[in-house]
Amino acid sequence: MDLFDAAFFAEGDPHPVWAEMRARAPLHRQVLPDGRSFRSVTRFHDACRVLGDHRAFTSERGSVLTQLGVDDTSAGHMLVSSDPPRHGELRRPLNARLSARTLAAWDDRIRRAVLRFLEPALDGGEWDVAERAYALPMTVAGSLLGIPEDDWDELVRWTAMAAAPDDSRFRIRSSGATLAIAHHQLFEYFGAQVKLRRDDDPARADLIGHLMTMTAGGAPLTDEEVVYNCYSILLGANATTPHTVSGTLLALAEHDAQLRRVLDDPGLVPQLVEEGLRWTSAANSFLRYAVADTELSGGRVEAGEAVAVWIGSANRDESVFADPYRFDVTRTENRHIAFGHGPHYCLGATLARLTFRILFTEFFRRFRTIEVTGAPRHLASVFIAGLTSLPVRTR
Numbered sequence: 001m002d003l004f005d006a007a008f009f010a011e012g013d014p015h016p017v018w019a020e021m022r023a024r025a026p027l028h029r030q031v032l033p034d035g036r037s038f039r040s041v042t043r044f045h046d047a048c049r050v051l052g053d054h055r056a057f058t059s060e061r062g063s064v065l066t067q068l069g070v071d072d073t074s075a076g077h078m079l080v081s082s083d084p085p086r087h088g089e090l091r092r093p094l095n096a097r098l099s100a101r102t103l104a105a106w107d108d109r110i111r112r113a114v115l116r117f118l119e120p121a122l123d124g125g126e127w128d129v130a131e132r133a134y135a136l137p138m139t140v141a142g143s144l145l146g147i148p149e150d151d152w153d154e155l156v157r158w159t160a161m162a163a164a165p166d167d168s169r170f171r172i173r174s175s176g177a178t179l180a181i182a183h184h185q186l187f188e189y190f191g192a193q194v195k196l197r198r199d200d201d202p203a204r205a206d207l208i209g210h211l212m213t214m215t216a217g218g219a220p221l222t223d224e225e226v227v228y229n230c231y232s233i234l235l236g237a238n239a240t241t242p243h244t245v246s247g248t249l250l251a252l253a254e255h256d257a258q259l260r261r262v263l264d265d266p267g268l269v270p271q272l273v274e275e276g277l278r279w280t281s282a283a284n285s286f287l288r289y290a291v292a293d294t295e296l297s298g299g300r301v302e303a304g305e306a307v308a309v310w311i312g313s314a315n316r317d318e319s320v321f322a323d324p325y326r327f328d329v330t331r332t333e334n335r336h337i338a339f340g341h342g343p344h345y346c347l348g349a350t351l352a353r354l355t356f357r358i359l360f361t362e363f364f365r366r367f368r369t370i371e372v373t374g375a376p377r378h379l380a381s382v383f384i385a386g387l388t389s390l391p392v393r394t395r
Contacts, residue, residue: 003040003308003382004032004065006166006175009284010380015325018042018313027299036069038287038306044317044337046297047309050288052342054083057288057307059344065287065308065382066165066179078228080236084343086217090229091347093214097144097207100350106140107358113139114359118366121394126373129249130390133242134160140355141237141348145230146206151189158185159238164381169388190230194223207233236348240282243379243386244338244352245359248276250390251327253370258329266364272329273356278336279327281312284385286340311337312385367394 001017002008021028021042031037041047050057060075060083062068072081079090096102117136120127138152147155161170165178172178193208201209211226221229252259262268286309290301301307315336316324322333339346346352374391 003030006380006382009382009385010167010378014312015316018310018316022313022317026297027301038065038068038308039301041297041307041309042313043297044314044320047311047314047337048341049296050307050309051286051340051344054343056291056294058083058291059288061289063287065285067287068306074228077225079232079347080344087343089217093216094347097210098347098351103351103354109143110140110355110358111362114362118362121367124393124395126391126393128389128391130242130246130387133245136245137237137241140351141234144207145234146204146208155189155234156238158182159235162186162235163239163384164379167380167388186231187227190227194226233347236346239384241352241355243282243384244276244280244356246387246390247280247282248272249370249392250372250376250387251276251279253372253392255327258327259370261329263364263368266361268329269357269360271331272360273353274334274336275327275329275331276356277338278315278334280385281315281338282384282386283311283338283340285310285382369395
């Protein structure tokens with residue numbers, strides 16, 4: 001199978017392939033027609049090793065498989081493309097703004113966003129959960145960043161193009177053109193926001209203002225670094241959250257007994273959230289490069305080789321998860337890595353969990369059934385696993 005082919009993830013099921021790779025080829029090498037190649041890591045403990053050891057596996061040459069062979073120009077300047085100690089210098093000033101204590105004040109705002117998301121379902125008619133979910137994270141991330149609401153729809157579209165440039169819903173002419181357009185629009189937008197604030201009030205009490213006034217490694221960020229990290233934060237929020245929501249609701253629709261369990265015991269919502277994160281594994285893959293020759297999974301990765309970590313596979317590893325192909329809202333041993341692992345563990349994980357818990361709590365207060373009324377349409381992407389359409393009727 002071609003794991004570099006976005007269409008495979010839209011039209012096929014990668015899990016049987018990953019299961020075979022875990023069993024027989026845990027350090028698989030794929031060579032592309034143009035000569036580029038990458039290693040695939042599919043076992044849980046190998047995934048944690050690659051993601052957790054920045055000295056052996058660097059993020060600074062690119063962290064997304066579609067960047068394969070093209071060095072990242074944002075290396076050392078953007079959270080996702082920097083290694084410690086620089087990564088920690090950029091991350092620590094942001095941690096306090098996204099801590100559980102700070103985000104508690106956002107509870108009501110998140111609940112209002114959730115109720116807006118659920119509004120089309122209240123009359124019992126059909127609605128497209130996946131399509132609707134694309135706008136949900138922006139209502140929270142947009143407010144946190146301090147972005148005007150009039151701009152949210154365009155930013156949702158551009159981040160979707162950046163995350164899945166191969167998908168026909170977002171593609172403009174070609175995947176390369178789509179990605180270039182998305183990056184140009186997003187960087188230009190945040191550049192304009194920074195310039196506007198420099199001329200007006202750079203110390204606003206939002207995340208853009210925080211990035212503009214914070215120091216990292218004893219020095220303020222350059223405007224370029226502010227723009228890079230605005231992009232990183234927004235993409236992190238918008239790219240995965242919608243697919244965790246729609247994928248978890250699809251799993252509940254397909255597993256009625258599990259739906260009944262949560263309806264009978266709303267106290268299971270936190271466990272449902274964790275199982276939904278494991279089950280969907282919306283961040284499908286991460287990329288790293290070997291710094292030196294390294295032994296891994298009984299094989300050898302040579303210095304400079306690219307290594308793709310398949311999160312969806314790691315989160316179904318039979319050696320770690322009991323009955324991993326069972327969607328189980330009562331699962332207690334659930335050490336999934338849906339938010340990554342190691343230095344690059346998702347900065348917004350606390351906010352995402354809070355959003356999911358509020359969403360499913362409000363959902364189960366209002367609805368007793370989820371009926372899928374049309375064929376789900378899966379996203380064509382090697383980076384994000386998700387849905388672009390899921391028509392349902394909720395009662």
